[in-house]
Amino acid sequence: MRKTALIFAVIPSLIFASDDALNDLIKKLEEKGVLTSEEAKEIKKKSKFHPHLKVKIRLQPRIDAGDIYKENDDYKTKSDFYLRRVRLEVSRTWKKIPLGKKLKLNFTLKADKADRHYDFKKGKKSYHAPEAGVKYAYADWVIRDEFGIRFGIKKLPYSRVSLTSSSRQLLIERPFSTEDAKKWLGEYDNNHILFHGKIMKGVIRYMLAIGDGGSIEDENKTGGSVSADTEFGNLYAIRLEFSPPGFVEKKKDDTGIGEKNKGNVISVGVSFAKNSNFDVTKDSRTYKDEEGTVWGADIFGRFALGPGVLTAQAEYVHMEYDKLDMKEKGWYIQGGYLFDLANFGKLEPAFRYEHVKYDYKDKDKDIYTLGFNHYIKSHKVKWSYNAVLIDNEKEDDQVVHQIQAQFYF
Numbered sequence: 467m468r469k470t471a472l473i474f475a476v477i478p479s480l481i482f483a484s485d486d487a488l489n490d491l492i493k494k495l496e497e498k499g500v501l502t503s504e505e506a507k508e509i510k511k512k513s514k515f516h517p518h519l520k521v522k523i524r525l526q527p528r529i530d531a532g533d534i535y536k537e538n539d540d541y542k543t544k545s546d547f548y549l550r551r552v553r554l555e556v557s558r559t560w561k562k563i564p565l566g567k568k569l570k571l572n573f574t575l576k577a578d579k580a581d582r583h584y585d586f587k588k589g590k591k592s593y594h595a596p597e598a599g600v601k602y603a604y605a606d607w608v609i610r611d612e613f614g615i616r617f618g619i620k621k622l623p624y625s626r627v628s629l630t631s632s633s634r635q636l637l638i639e640r641p642f643s644t645e646d647a648k649k650w651l652g653e654y655d656n657n658h659i660l661f662h663g664k665i666m667k668g669v670i671r672y673m674l675a676i677g678d679g680g681s682i683e684d685e686n687k688t689g690g691s692v693s694a695d696t697e698f699g700n701l702y703a704i705r706l707e708f709s710p711p712g713f714v715e716k717k718k719d720d721t722g723i724g725e726k727n728k729g730n731v732i733s734v735g736v737s738f739a740k741n742s743n744f745d746v747t748k749d750s751r752t753y754k755d756e757e758g759t760v761w762g763a764d765i766f767g768r769f770a771l772g773p774g775v776l777t778a779q780a781e782y783v784h785m786e787y788d789k790l791d792m793k794e795k796g797w798y799i800q801g802g803y804l805f806d807l808a809n810f811g812k813l814e815p816a817f818r819y820e821h822v823k824y825d826y827k828d829k830d831k832d833i834y835t836l837g838f839n840h841y842i843k844s845h846k847v848k849w850s851y852n853a854v855l856i857d858n859e860k861e862d863d864q865v866v867h868q869i870q871a872q873f874y875f
Contacts, residue, residue, distance in 0.1 A: 524553040524633060524874045533856075533864035536589030541862055548582040548594075550870060551632060553601065566609040576601035586866050587642070601655060611667070616660040623662075623673035623705040624737035626764040626781060628654065630718040633845050634725070636777065636802050636816050637835055638852045638870045643783050643796025643822045647760045650785045650794075651701065651741040652682035652694075658701070668714040671707040679741040682758070687794075688787060690748025703739035715766070722775035722804025722814055723844055724768050731768040737761060746790060753789040760785050774805035796822035802839070811848075814839040832857040837868075846874045 496506045528550040533541035557572040580596035604618030621629055625644045632640075648654035658677030665671070679701030683694045694700075709715060713732040719725055742757035764781035782797040802816035818835040837852035849871040856864040 518558070520555075520557045520559075522553075522555040522557075522875065524551060524555070524872065525549065526551040526632075526870055526872050528638070528868065528870040530584065530586050530866060530868055532586075532866040533862075534584045534586035534589065534866060535591060536862075539862070541589060541864060544584060546582060546584045546586075549580040549596070550578065550582075552577040552580055552596075555602075566607055567611070568608045570606045570608075572602055572604055572606070573600075574602040575599070586864070589864070610663075612663040612665055614662050616662065619655055619657045620660070622651070622654055622656050622658065622677075622703045622739060623660065623675050624703050624739045624760055625762060625783060626718070626733075626735050626766060627720065627779070630720050633872060633874055634719040634721055634723070636720040636779070636800055636814075636839075637818055637837060638850050638868045639835075639854070641781070641796065641798045641818070641820045642831065642833060643794070643798070643820065644781065646687060646794060646796075646822075647762070647783045647785055649685050650687050650760050651739055651758050652679055653685050656681060656701070666711070668716070669709055669711055671709075673703075673705045675701075675703045677701040679744065682741055682744050686758075687785070688746045688748060688756075688790060688792070690746045690753075690790075692744055692746050694744040697743065700743050701739075701741045703737065705735060705737040707733055707735045709733050715768075719768075720766070720777065720779060720800075721839065721845075722768065722777050722802060723812075723841060724775070725845065727768070730770060731766070733766045735764045735766075737763075746787075748790070756787060756789050758785070758787050771803075774803055777802045777804075791826070793825035794823070795825070796820060798833075800835075804841075807840075811843070812841040814841070830859050832859075845872065848872050 492506050492509055495501045496503060526549065529545060529547050531545040532543060534546060535542045535544045554575045557570060559568055559570045561568045563569050575598055577596050577598045579594040582594040583591060585592040600619065602620050604616055604620045606614060606616040608614035623629065625647055627640050628644050628648055656677055658675045660673060660675045662673045676699060678696040678698045680694045680696035683692050686692050709732055713730055715727055715731045715733045717726040719727060738761040740757060740759045744756050746753045746756050760783065762781060762783035766779045768775060768777045778801040780799045783795065785794045786792065798818055798820035800816065800818035802814045804812055804814040807813050815838045820833040822831040834855040835852055837850060839848055839850045841848045852868045854866040854868065858864065
């Protein structure tokens, strides 16, 4: 008992350690004979009630080079080195709670696009100073697998590629169309209540978010000035996902790494989101009680094939403002193949083709992306290269080269 008490006296010093780190320490003490197997089990059991935190840091240094700046209708070759993402994540999960299965708290700070000078999508010089802000702040209470409630700031449940963490993307940039969809209804990282669950061990998964929609005043694609009626229920989003038995995806990962997923995976998703009761003033005219909608469908698969792992993914997204008569729609298909490089990690060549149609601008855009991911230590240490050809139809084409590294601990 004195040895057990001694270990619990040490545990507070591990308040920022992960569960894995604590378990590794207990295992080593057991191997050295400091603890018996029964004492180790007792400590693991009791440590579940100790409020130690999990702290993670993510850095994504990046270079954009090529046709990233437009001057007098001509693209100029420029380069831009910046920090695409800087994240500090603090979380804690309780797996032993009086009512329910588990409770997770998360607070994440961001300083994204730090010291960026050019927005290559717009071809404009746009300096983004290093500024810290809140990315996520939420509590997720899972009562049982079939039903849970999440409160706070987190992603709205639409678009698979957007819901997948940027740490586990197949290509450096997400598709143009899904990035526009994230701004169509207001802030994508939105303060809301989410009801969610997994039925039949994840064969069916659902998410229903409800919020007030007020953030559309600051983030939208209307091209005008927006005034919102911030009434709870104005904004909602629903997403359904399906997987065949035996092909359930436990955690979204668009790459061949597939952390926390064993075996082959198939996932089909559909989503619908709407924000209503906001006014838009544009071109000296006011559109009362406007409403915006975003809906789409997606499919993803990961399969062992030969000496490696094949991933394939496709998605369609449709955006619309009713009274403004503005529509945008796009689709993409992407894939990759992961294989070992003996003592040099893993390599994953990847591609994407995307087509975007801007009905309200009467123009289309085609984007071709080729590249690879080199995993030195899974998603914790990796680097990627992408070559992007943007066919702007009625304007000059762009060729952009991107290199991005990730350090995630």
